[in-house]
Amino acid sequence: MSSLQATLMATPYSGPALAVRNVSKCYGDVRALDSFALEVNRGEIFALLGPNGAGKTTLIRIMTTLMRPDSGEVLVNGLPIGRCGREIRRQIGVVPQENSLDRYLTARENLELHARLHALEPKRARKRIDEVLELFGLAARQHDFPDTFSGGMQRRLVVARALVHDPAVLFLDEPTTGLDPQSRRAVWEYIRSLAGDMTIFLTTHYLEEAEQLCERIAIMDHGRLIALGSSTELKARLSGGATYEIECVHAQGAQRCADILRTLPCLEELSLSGNLLTVRLGQWECLAEVVSALGGTPVRRISLRERTLEEVFISLTGAEVRD
Numbered sequence: 354m355s356s357l358q359a360t361l362m363a364t365p366y367s368g369p370a371l372a373v374r375n376v377s378k379c380y381g382d383v384r385a386l387d388s389f390a391l392e393v394n395r396g397e398i399f400a401l402l403g404p405n406g407a408g409k410t411t412l413i414r415i416m417t418t419l420m421r422p423d424s425g426e427v428l429v430n431g432l433p434i435g436r437c438g439r440e441i442r443r444q445i446g447v448v449p450q451e452n453s454l455d456r457y458l459t460a461r462e463n464l465e466l467h468a469r470l471h472a473l474e475p476k477r478a479r480k481r482i483d484e485v486l487e488l489f490g491l492a493a494r495q496h497d498f499p500d501t502f503s504g505g506m507q508r509r510l511v512v513a514r515a516l517v518h519d520p521a522v523l524f525l526d527e528p529t530t531g532l533d534p535q536s537r538r539a540v541w542e543y544i545r546s547l548a549g550d551m552t553i554f555l556t557t558h559y560l561e562e563a564e565q566l567c568e569r570i571a572i573m574d575h576g577r578l579i580a581l582g583s584s585t586e587l588k589a590r591l592s593g594g595a596t597y598e599i600e601c602v603h604a605q606g607a608q609r610c611a612d613i614l615r616t617l618p619c620l621e622e623l624s625l626s627g628n629l630l631t632v633r634l635g636q637w638e639c640l641a642e643v644v645s646a647l648g649g650t651p652v653r654r655i656s657l658r659e660r661t662l663e664e665v666f667i668s669l670t671g672a673e674v675r676d
């Protein structure tokens with residue numbers, strides 16, 4: 354162990370779990386990360402979102418010591434990736450996009466192999482493997498081969514494997530891609546149950562997943578951080594007033610209302626589908642004007658349409674499909 358490692362490990366660390374400072378990485382002409390910066394607090398569940406090709410996997414590969422950045426600094430629990438790779442690998446758990454289980458080993462043997470790779474003392478390994486099998490609802494199937502498992506069970510086994518050595522920071526790269534809604538929710542429950550001491554960093558294409566699990570969400574695109582905050586904070590960034598749905602009892606009434614509402618100065622957008630009107634107002638204060646403009650038209654419901662994280666994501670990263 355170098356003197357730097359010894360000094361860093363001897364000092365109690367109270368800073369962020371992850372600190373990424375001014376990191377750039379190019380593949381030939383492609384700039385995957387461009388002066389990227391981010392801090393993740395200890396014990397936080399944090400999501401990184403971005404369209405295909407935004408640079409998420411590159412960033413995870415750098416933070417998990419699988420790749421060196423061209424420039425910039427990355428600290429994991431205060432340890433610099435360039436000089437303390439081995440110690441960092443001891444402190445992190447990684448759930449890659451692909452399941453990468455050994456199909457010729459049983460579920461338990463997969464966990465035992467991981468424990469040996471991390472040089473866990475056998476008695477401690479046995480206890481820990483029993484714990485994670487129990488925690489992830491896999492104890493009854495521990496002697497079966499992963500090929501006989503459902504997609505959800507295989508994913509749970511991969512997460513369980515990443516936890517065998519009790520990491521301080523857990524990286525999950527698209528943890529629930531390809532799972533049905535029930536299995537996805539089950540994985541969420543397990544992830545939630547880990548929250549507390551462990552820092553969890555996940556990437557996902559499911560915006561609901563980020564919203565359900567994470568205290569803070571970062572959105573990146575073209576290798577840069579473009580937004581950061583809680584889902585409520587991110588939604589509040591969307592400008593453009595308030596959107597209401599007005600459900601009339603009859604389609605004729607909706608058409609008549611649409612004609613009247615179109616004359617109001619505060620109306621920014623209106624769409625009509627059958628008996629449902631969707632109106633965007635410059636300010637929510639104009640709702641009273643809208644209600645009085647409806648006159649005596651029979652209306653079943655007027656409701657505020659909440660902004661979604663997807664709207665924030667699309668407004669920041671554009672609507673075009675990436676290759």
Ligand SMILES: Nc1ncnc2c1ncn2[C@@H]1O[C@H](COP(=O)(O)OP(=O)(O)OP(=O)(O)O)[C@@H](O)[C@H]1O
Nearest residue numbers: 380383384385403404405406407408409410411412
């Ligand atoms: N080994 C590589 N060689 C060349 N270009 C690469 C390599 N790996 C990634 N890239 C490019 O770098 C950019 C960032 O890729 P990266 O895989 O980090 O994005 P991502 O956000 O993880 O995408 P996805 O959501 O599709 O997994 C993309 O333009 C990608 O084509």
